[in-house]
Amino acid sequence: MQTSPVLPRQAASPTPAAVDHPGPEQAEKHKGGRFGLPTATALVMGNIIGGGIFMLPAAVAPYGTVSLLAFAVLTVGAIALALVFGKLARRNPRTGGPYVYAREAFGDFAGFLSAWSYWITTWVSNAALAVAAVGYLDVLLPIQHSKLLTIGAALLLQWLPALANLAGTRYVGAVQIVSTVLKFIPLALVAVGGLFFFNPAKMGPFDASGSGWVGGMTAAAAILLFSYLGVESAAMSAGQVRDPERNVGRASVLGTTGAALVYLLGTLAVFGTVAHSRLLHSSAPFSDAVNVMFGGSWGGSVIAVAALVSMTGALNGWTLLAAQAPYAAARDGLFPAVFAVEKRGVPVYGVLISVGLASLLTVLNFASGAQSAFEILVLVTSFTATVPYLLSTAAQLYWLVRGEQGKVAPGRLLRDAALGxxxxxxxxWLLAGAGYAAVYQGVLFLFAGILVYVWMAGRRDQRGTERAV
Structure with missing residues (x-):
C-alpha cells in the first residue's frame, strides 16, 4: 500500500455496471429490496445457527470447559463485527458486503482477495455442513455403514437448497424464516431444559488438552468461529434488503445476539448432561444430551430432525451467500462475468458453480476416509473467513483515520475507533488460533485466486486500451 489506495479503483473505470457510491436511482432500488428486517434477521440467525451448534460441543470437548470461556469471548467479538458491518453497510449499502468495503477503501486487489476468500468460505462451509448433517441423518436412518449412501445423502442435502435458490429469492426468504423458527424452538428447549438435568461432574476438566487455558481457549475459538460465520449475512445481501442503511446493522446485531444466547446455553446444557468421555466420540451430541435427559431414543430422534431442518436452512442461506460473494466482484470485472448472470433475482451460475465445488470437496473428504472431515473443513473456513473480516475492519479504521473526525462528535469517534x-x-486472534495446518491450506486456497485476478485484470485493461485506441 505504498500508493494511494483510491488509484487502483479509479483506474478500473471501464468496468461495467458497477459504482461504489449508489446514486438516487440505485438507492431507491435498495429501498424496495425483497427482504425486510424480520427476514434479514432470520437470514443472519439462520446462517449462524446452522450445523455448528449441533456439532461443536463434541468438536471442542477435547479442550475441556475452557471452550465455554472461548464462546463468551467469541460472542463479544462477533457482536463487535456485527456492529462494524452495520456501520460499513450504512456507508455503502451494496450487495457484496466485505468485498465492497475492502475495494472502496483499498482498491481492486484487496477487494478481489476479500471476495475470493469469502467465496471459498461459503462453499467450504456448505461442505462442512453437509458432513455434519449426515451425522444426524444417521440417527434416523443408519447410513454411515455405507460410504456410497453417506456421499449420496451429503450431496442431496446440498443440492436441495440449491434448487430452492434457483427458484428465486422469494423462496429463499420463505425457507429461511420457516427453518429458523422450526430449529429455534427445539434448540431453546434443550438449552433451557438441559439446565434442569445439569450435572457438573460430567463436564470434564477445565483444560483437557493440557496446553494451558490461553492456548486451549485460542484453539477452541478457532473451531468455534465456524459457529459464528454468517454475522455478515445481511451485509452480503444488502442489495436485497429494504432500507439497508438501517436494517443491515439492526439485523446483524439482533441475529448475532439471538444466536449467541442459544449457543451459550445449548453448549452448557450438553456439557452438563453428556459425560465428557462420551462427548469426545459423539457424532450427534445434542441427540445424546436429549437421550440422557429423557431416556430412550425418541428425544434424540426429535433433535436429529431439528438438526437436519437447521442445517438445511443454513445450507439454503449459505448457498445464497455463495452466489452473492462473487456477484459484486463479477459486475466490477474482477470475477468471471458468468457469476453476474441473474435469473429471478439469483446469480444462477454462482449457485451452480459453488454447489458443484462444495459437492466435489465433500466427495473427496469422504472418499479419502478422513476421520475428522468436519474439523478439517471448519479450520479451513476459520482462516478464509478471517481475511475478509480483517479487511472490513481495516476499511472501517481507514475511513475513521482519513477524515471521519470532522463528521462525528469526539465521543462517537472514540467509540467507533475502539470498536474497529x-x-x-x-x-x-482467530487467525492465530486456526493452527498451522489450517493456515497452510487456507493460504493455498487464497493464493490460487491470484491467477484469476491476473487473468481478469489483464483482460479488463486490454479492453480499456483497445477502447482508448
Whole structure:
C-alpha cells in the first residue's frame, strides 16, 4: 500500500455496471429490496445457527470447559463485527458486503482477495455442513455403514437448497424464516431444559488438552468461529434488503445476539448432561444430551430432525451467500462475468458453480476416509473467513483515520475507533488460533485466486486500451 489506495479503483473505470457510491436511482432500488428486517434477521440467525451448534460441543470437548470461556469471548467479538458491518453497510449499502468495503477503501486487489476468500468460505462451509448433517441423518436412518449412501445423502442435502435458490429469492426468504423458527424452538428447549438435568461432574476438566487455558481457549475459538460465520449475512445481501442503511446493522446485531444466547446455553446444557468421555466420540451430541435427559431414543430422534431442518436452512442461506460473494466482484470485472448472470433475482451460475465445488470437496473428504472431515473443513473456513473480516475492519479504521473526525462528535469517534480496533484484534486472534495446518491450506486456497485476478485484470485493461485506441 505504498500508493494511494483510491488509484487502483479509479483506474478500473471501464468496468461495467458497477459504482461504489449508489446514486438516487440505485438507492431507491435498495429501498424496495425483497427482504425486510424480520427476514434479514432470520437470514443472519439462520446462517449462524446452522450445523455448528449441533456439532461443536463434541468438536471442542477435547479442550475441556475452557471452550465455554472461548464462546463468551467469541460472542463479544462477533457482536463487535456485527456492529462494524452495520456501520460499513450504512456507508455503502451494496450487495457484496466485505468485498465492497475492502475495494472502496483499498482498491481492486484487496477487494478481489476479500471476495475470493469469502467465496471459498461459503462453499467450504456448505461442505462442512453437509458432513455434519449426515451425522444426524444417521440417527434416523443408519447410513454411515455405507460410504456410497453417506456421499449420496451429503450431496442431496446440498443440492436441495440449491434448487430452492434457483427458484428465486422469494423462496429463499420463505425457507429461511420457516427453518429458523422450526430449529429455534427445539434448540431453546434443550438449552433451557438441559439446565434442569445439569450435572457438573460430567463436564470434564477445565483444560483437557493440557496446553494451558490461553492456548486451549485460542484453539477452541478457532473451531468455534465456524459457529459464528454468517454475522455478515445481511451485509452480503444488502442489495436485497429494504432500507439497508438501517436494517443491515439492526439485523446483524439482533441475529448475532439471538444466536449467541442459544449457543451459550445449548453448549452448557450438553456439557452438563453428556459425560465428557462420551462427548469426545459423539457424532450427534445434542441427540445424546436429549437421550440422557429423557431416556430412550425418541428425544434424540426429535433433535436429529431439528438438526437436519437447521442445517438445511443454513445450507439454503449459505448457498445464497455463495452466489452473492462473487456477484459484486463479477459486475466490477474482477470475477468471471458468468457469476453476474441473474435469473429471478439469483446469480444462477454462482449457485451452480459453488454447489458443484462444495459437492466435489465433500466427495473427496469422504472418499479419502478422513476421520475428522468436519474439523478439517471448519479450520479451513476459520482462516478464509478471517481475511475478509480483517479487511472490513481495516476499511472501517481507514475511513475513521482519513477524515471521519470532522463528521462525528469526539465521543462517537472514540467509540467507533475502539470498536474497529477491537474487531481487528479479535480477527487476528482467530487467525492465530486456526493452527498451522489450517493456515497452510487456507493460504493455498487464497493464493490460487491470484491467477484469476491476473487473468481478469489483464483482460479488463486490454479492453480499456483497445477502447482508448
Amino acid at each position: 480496533l477491537g474487531a481487528f484484534a479479535f480477527s487476528i
